Amino acid sequence: MKARTGAIIMAVVLVLYLVLVGQRAVQFVLTGEPIAVVIGVALIILPIIGVWGLAMELQFxxxxxxxxxxxxxxxxxxxxxxxxxxGRVERSAADAVFPAYKARAEAEPENWKAWFRLAIVYRGAGDSRRARAAVRRAIRLHDAHAKRADR
Known part of the structure:
Protein backbone atom coordinates (compact mmCIF):
# COMPACT_ATOMS: atom_id res chain seq x y z
CA MET A 1 0.00 0.00 0.00
CA LYS A 2 2.94 2.34 0.67
CA ALA A 3 4.15 1.95 -2.92
CA ARG A 4 0.73 2.87 -4.29
CA THR A 5 0.51 5.96 -2.07
CA GLY A 6 4.01 7.00 -3.09
CA ALA A 7 3.16 6.54 -6.76
CA ILE A 8 0.02 8.63 -6.41
CA ILE A 9 1.90 11.42 -4.64
CA MET A 10 4.64 11.39 -7.28
CA ALA A 11 2.06 11.44 -10.07
CA VAL A 12 0.28 14.43 -8.54
CA VAL A 13 3.57 16.30 -8.08
CA LEU A 14 4.61 15.51 -11.66
CA VAL A 15 1.26 16.68 -13.05
CA LEU A 16 1.56 19.94 -11.07
CA TYR A 17 5.09 20.42 -12.39
CA LEU A 18 3.99 19.70 -15.95
CA VAL A 19 1.14 22.21 -15.70
CA LEU A 20 3.50 24.91 -14.43
CA VAL A 21 6.07 24.16 -17.14
CA GLY A 22 3.30 24.16 -19.75
CA GLN A 23 2.13 27.59 -18.62
CA ARG A 24 5.67 28.92 -18.83
CA ALA A 25 6.05 27.40 -22.30
CA VAL A 26 2.96 29.22 -23.55
CA GLN A 27 4.33 32.48 -22.13
CA PHE A 28 7.60 31.94 -24.02
CA VAL A 29 5.81 31.21 -27.30
CA LEU A 30 3.54 34.26 -26.95
CA THR A 31 6.52 36.64 -26.75
CA GLY A 32 7.14 36.14 -30.45
CA GLU A 33 10.92 36.27 -30.00
CA PRO A 34 12.55 33.49 -32.07
CA ILE A 35 14.73 32.13 -29.25
CA ALA A 36 11.84 32.34 -26.76
CA VAL A 37 9.55 30.51 -29.20
CA VAL A 38 12.12 27.70 -29.58
CA ILE A 39 12.43 27.46 -25.79
CA GLY A 40 8.63 27.48 -25.47
CA VAL A 41 8.23 24.69 -28.03
CA ALA A 42 10.88 22.64 -26.21
CA LEU A 43 9.06 23.23 -22.93
CA ILE A 44 5.82 22.04 -24.53
CA ILE A 45 7.43 18.87 -25.89
CA LEU A 46 9.05 17.94 -22.57
CA PRO A 47 5.76 17.84 -20.62
CA ILE A 48 4.22 15.69 -23.37
CA ILE A 49 7.09 13.22 -22.97
CA GLY A 50 6.63 13.41 -19.19
CA VAL A 51 2.91 12.63 -19.43
CA TRP A 52 3.66 9.70 -21.73
CA GLY A 53 6.27 8.37 -19.30
CA LEU A 54 3.92 8.76 -16.35
CA ALA A 55 1.12 6.97 -18.22
CA MET A 56 3.45 4.08 -19.12
CA GLU A 57 4.67 3.69 -15.53
CA LEU A 58 1.13 3.80 -14.13
CA GLN A 59 -0.01 1.23 -16.69
CA PHE A 60 2.96 -0.99 -15.76
CA GLY A 87 7.85 -7.22 3.83
CA ARG A 88 10.86 -7.49 1.56
CA VAL A 89 12.19 -10.84 0.43
CA GLU A 90 15.34 -12.01 2.21
CA ARG A 91 18.09 -11.48 -0.34
CA SER A 92 20.19 -14.54 0.51
CA ALA A 93 17.14 -16.78 0.11
CA ALA A 94 16.33 -15.19 -3.25
CA ASP A 95 19.89 -15.80 -4.42
CA ALA A 96 19.66 -19.44 -3.34
CA VAL A 97 16.41 -20.27 -5.17
CA PHE A 98 17.07 -18.11 -8.23
CA PRO A 99 18.46 -20.90 -10.48
CA ALA A 100 15.35 -23.06 -9.99
CA TYR A 101 12.97 -20.20 -10.84
CA LYS A 102 15.01 -19.19 -13.87
CA ALA A 103 15.12 -22.78 -15.13
CA ARG A 104 11.35 -23.09 -14.76
CA ALA A 105 10.68 -19.85 -16.64
CA GLU A 106 13.02 -20.92 -19.44
CA ALA A 107 11.43 -24.38 -19.56
CA GLU A 108 7.95 -22.82 -19.80
CA PRO A 109 8.55 -19.71 -21.94
CA GLU A 110 4.81 -19.11 -22.49
CA ASN A 111 3.84 -19.36 -18.80
CA TRP A 112 3.25 -15.86 -17.43
CA LYS A 113 3.12 -17.18 -13.86
CA ALA A 114 6.64 -18.63 -14.12
CA TRP A 115 7.96 -15.32 -15.45
CA PHE A 116 6.20 -13.32 -12.76
CA ARG A 117 7.56 -15.57 -10.02
CA LEU A 118 11.03 -15.16 -11.54
CA ALA A 119 10.52 -11.40 -11.40
CA ILE A 120 9.74 -11.65 -7.68
CA VAL A 121 12.96 -13.59 -7.13
CA TYR A 122 14.97 -11.12 -9.24
CA ARG A 123 13.56 -8.27 -7.16
CA GLY A 124 14.34 -10.11 -3.95
CA ALA A 125 17.90 -10.62 -5.16
CA GLY A 126 18.19 -6.89 -5.80
CA ASP A 127 18.19 -7.07 -9.61
CA SER A 128 15.51 -4.51 -10.45
CA ARG A 129 16.38 -4.26 -14.14
CA ARG A 130 15.86 -7.97 -14.76
CA ALA A 131 12.82 -8.00 -12.47
CA ARG A 132 11.12 -5.31 -14.58
CA ALA A 133 12.02 -7.17 -17.79
CA ALA A 134 10.53 -10.40 -16.40
CA VAL A 135 7.37 -8.56 -15.31
CA ARG A 136 7.03 -6.99 -18.77
CA ARG A 137 7.33 -10.44 -20.33
CA ALA A 138 4.75 -11.84 -17.87
CA ILE A 139 2.36 -8.99 -18.75
CA ARG A 140 2.77 -9.65 -22.50
CA LEU A 141 2.18 -13.37 -22.02
CA HIS A 142 -0.83 -12.77 -19.74
CA ASP A 143 -2.38 -10.31 -22.20
CA ALA A 144 -1.80 -12.70 -25.12
CA HIS A 145 -3.36 -15.55 -23.13
CA ALA A 146 -6.36 -13.35 -22.25
CA LYS A 147 -6.86 -12.42 -25.93
CA ARG A 148 -6.77 -16.08 -26.97
CA ALA A 149 -9.30 -16.92 -24.23
CA ASP A 150 -11.66 -14.17 -25.43
CA ARG A 151 -11.87 -15.62 -28.93
Missing part, protein backbone atom coordinates in the same frame (compact mmCIF):
# COMPACT_ATOMS: atom_id res chain seq x y z
CA UNK A 61 2.13 -0.67 -12.07
CA UNK A 62 -1.56 -1.44 -12.55
CA UNK A 63 -0.92 -4.46 -14.75
CA UNK A 64 1.82 -5.88 -12.55
CA UNK A 65 -0.38 -5.37 -9.49
CA UNK A 66 -3.19 -7.24 -11.22
CA UNK A 67 -0.86 -10.13 -12.05
CA UNK A 68 0.37 -10.25 -8.45
CA UNK A 69 -3.23 -10.34 -7.26
CA UNK A 70 -4.10 -13.16 -9.67
CA UNK A 71 -1.06 -15.16 -8.58
CA UNK A 72 -1.78 -14.60 -4.90
CA UNK A 73 -5.47 -15.48 -5.30
CA UNK A 74 -4.44 -18.74 -6.96
CA UNK A 75 -2.06 -19.44 -4.05
CA UNK A 76 0.90 -19.61 -6.44
CA UNK A 77 3.20 -16.95 -5.03
CA UNK A 78 6.72 -18.20 -4.30
CA UNK A 79 6.44 -19.94 -0.94
CA UNK A 80 10.13 -20.73 -0.46
CA UNK A 81 11.16 -17.10 -0.06
CA UNK A 82 11.39 -15.95 3.55
CA UNK A 83 10.11 -12.43 4.04
CA UNK A 84 11.69 -9.92 6.41
CA UNK A 85 9.49 -7.99 8.89
CA UNK A 86 9.61 -5.06 6.44
Missing amino acids: GIKSGRLAGDLEAAGEMPADLPVLPS
Whole structure:
Protein backbone atom coordinates (compact mmCIF):
# COMPACT_ATOMS: atom_id res chain seq x y z
CA MET A 1 0.00 0.00 0.00
CA LYS A 2 2.94 2.34 0.67
CA ALA A 3 4.15 1.95 -2.92
CA ARG A 4 0.73 2.87 -4.29
CA THR A 5 0.51 5.96 -2.07
CA GLY A 6 4.01 7.00 -3.09
CA ALA A 7 3.16 6.54 -6.76
CA ILE A 8 0.02 8.63 -6.41
CA ILE A 9 1.90 11.42 -4.64
CA MET A 10 4.64 11.39 -7.28
CA ALA A 11 2.06 11.44 -10.07
CA VAL A 12 0.28 14.43 -8.54
CA VAL A 13 3.57 16.30 -8.08
CA LEU A 14 4.61 15.51 -11.66
CA VAL A 15 1.26 16.68 -13.05
CA LEU A 16 1.56 19.94 -11.07
CA TYR A 17 5.09 20.42 -12.39
CA LEU A 18 3.99 19.70 -15.95
CA VAL A 19 1.14 22.21 -15.70
CA LEU A 20 3.50 24.91 -14.43
CA VAL A 21 6.07 24.16 -17.14
CA GLY A 22 3.30 24.16 -19.75
CA GLN A 23 2.13 27.59 -18.62
CA ARG A 24 5.67 28.92 -18.83
CA ALA A 25 6.05 27.40 -22.30
CA VAL A 26 2.96 29.22 -23.55
CA GLN A 27 4.33 32.48 -22.13
CA PHE A 28 7.60 31.94 -24.02
CA VAL A 29 5.81 31.21 -27.30
CA LEU A 30 3.54 34.26 -26.95
CA THR A 31 6.52 36.64 -26.75
CA GLY A 32 7.14 36.14 -30.45
CA GLU A 33 10.92 36.27 -30.00
CA PRO A 34 12.55 33.49 -32.07
CA ILE A 35 14.73 32.13 -29.25
CA ALA A 36 11.84 32.34 -26.76
CA VAL A 37 9.55 30.51 -29.20
CA VAL A 38 12.12 27.70 -29.58
CA ILE A 39 12.43 27.46 -25.79
CA GLY A 40 8.63 27.48 -25.47
CA VAL A 41 8.23 24.69 -28.03
CA ALA A 42 10.88 22.64 -26.21
CA LEU A 43 9.06 23.23 -22.93
CA ILE A 44 5.82 22.04 -24.53
CA ILE A 45 7.43 18.87 -25.89
CA LEU A 46 9.05 17.94 -22.57
CA PRO A 47 5.76 17.84 -20.62
CA ILE A 48 4.22 15.69 -23.37
CA ILE A 49 7.09 13.22 -22.97
CA GLY A 50 6.63 13.41 -19.19
CA VAL A 51 2.91 12.63 -19.43
CA TRP A 52 3.66 9.70 -21.73
CA GLY A 53 6.27 8.37 -19.30
CA LEU A 54 3.92 8.76 -16.35
CA ALA A 55 1.12 6.97 -18.22
CA MET A 56 3.45 4.08 -19.12
CA GLU A 57 4.67 3.69 -15.53
CA LEU A 58 1.13 3.80 -14.13
CA GLN A 59 -0.01 1.23 -16.69
CA PHE A 60 2.96 -0.99 -15.76
CA GLY A 61 2.13 -0.67 -12.07
CA ILE A 62 -1.56 -1.44 -12.55
CA LYS A 63 -0.92 -4.46 -14.75
CA SER A 64 1.82 -5.88 -12.55
CA GLY A 65 -0.38 -5.37 -9.49
CA ARG A 66 -3.19 -7.24 -11.22
CA LEU A 67 -0.86 -10.13 -12.05
CA ALA A 68 0.37 -10.25 -8.45
CA GLY A 69 -3.23 -10.34 -7.26
CA ASP A 70 -4.10 -13.16 -9.67
CA LEU A 71 -1.06 -15.16 -8.58
CA GLU A 72 -1.78 -14.60 -4.90
CA ALA A 73 -5.47 -15.48 -5.30
CA ALA A 74 -4.44 -18.74 -6.96
CA GLY A 75 -2.06 -19.44 -4.05
CA GLU A 76 0.90 -19.61 -6.44
CA MET A 77 3.20 -16.95 -5.03
CA PRO A 78 6.72 -18.20 -4.30
CA ALA A 79 6.44 -19.94 -0.94
CA ASP A 80 10.13 -20.73 -0.46
CA LEU A 81 11.16 -17.10 -0.06
CA PRO A 82 11.39 -15.95 3.55
CA VAL A 83 10.11 -12.43 4.04
CA LEU A 84 11.69 -9.92 6.41
CA PRO A 85 9.49 -7.99 8.89
CA SER A 86 9.61 -5.06 6.44
CA GLY A 87 7.85 -7.22 3.83
CA ARG A 88 10.86 -7.49 1.56
CA VAL A 89 12.19 -10.84 0.43
CA GLU A 90 15.34 -12.01 2.21
CA ARG A 91 18.09 -11.48 -0.34
CA SER A 92 20.19 -14.54 0.51
CA ALA A 93 17.14 -16.78 0.11
CA ALA A 94 16.33 -15.19 -3.25
CA ASP A 95 19.89 -15.80 -4.42
CA ALA A 96 19.66 -19.44 -3.34
CA VAL A 97 16.41 -20.27 -5.17
CA PHE A 98 17.07 -18.11 -8.23
CA PRO A 99 18.46 -20.90 -10.48
CA ALA A 100 15.35 -23.06 -9.99
CA TYR A 101 12.97 -20.20 -10.84
CA LYS A 102 15.01 -19.19 -13.87
CA ALA A 103 15.12 -22.78 -15.13
CA ARG A 104 11.35 -23.09 -14.76
CA ALA A 105 10.68 -19.85 -16.64
CA GLU A 106 13.02 -20.92 -19.44
CA ALA A 107 11.43 -24.38 -19.56
CA GLU A 108 7.95 -22.82 -19.80
CA PRO A 109 8.55 -19.71 -21.94
CA GLU A 110 4.81 -19.11 -22.49
CA ASN A 111 3.84 -19.36 -18.80
CA TRP A 112 3.25 -15.86 -17.43
CA LYS A 113 3.12 -17.18 -13.86
CA ALA A 114 6.64 -18.63 -14.12
CA TRP A 115 7.96 -15.32 -15.45
CA PHE A 116 6.20 -13.32 -12.76
CA ARG A 117 7.56 -15.57 -10.02
CA LEU A 118 11.03 -15.16 -11.54
CA ALA A 119 10.52 -11.40 -11.40
CA ILE A 120 9.74 -11.65 -7.68
CA VAL A 121 12.96 -13.59 -7.13
CA TYR A 122 14.97 -11.12 -9.24
CA ARG A 123 13.56 -8.27 -7.16
CA GLY A 124 14.34 -10.11 -3.95
CA ALA A 125 17.90 -10.62 -5.16
CA GLY A 126 18.19 -6.89 -5.80
CA ASP A 127 18.19 -7.07 -9.61
CA SER A 128 15.51 -4.51 -10.45
CA ARG A 129 16.38 -4.26 -14.14
CA ARG A 130 15.86 -7.97 -14.76
CA ALA A 131 12.82 -8.00 -12.47
CA ARG A 132 11.12 -5.31 -14.58
CA ALA A 133 12.02 -7.17 -17.79
CA ALA A 134 10.53 -10.40 -16.40
CA VAL A 135 7.37 -8.56 -15.31
CA ARG A 136 7.03 -6.99 -18.77
CA ARG A 137 7.33 -10.44 -20.33
CA ALA A 138 4.75 -11.84 -17.87
CA ILE A 139 2.36 -8.99 -18.75
CA ARG A 140 2.77 -9.65 -22.50
CA LEU A 141 2.18 -13.37 -22.02
CA HIS A 142 -0.83 -12.77 -19.74
CA ASP A 143 -2.38 -10.31 -22.20
CA ALA A 144 -1.80 -12.70 -25.12
CA HIS A 145 -3.36 -15.55 -23.13
CA ALA A 146 -6.36 -13.35 -22.25
CA LYS A 147 -6.86 -12.42 -25.93
CA ARG A 148 -6.77 -16.08 -26.97
CA ALA A 149 -9.30 -16.92 -24.23
CA ASP A 150 -11.66 -14.17 -25.43
CA ARG A 151 -11.87 -15.62 -28.93
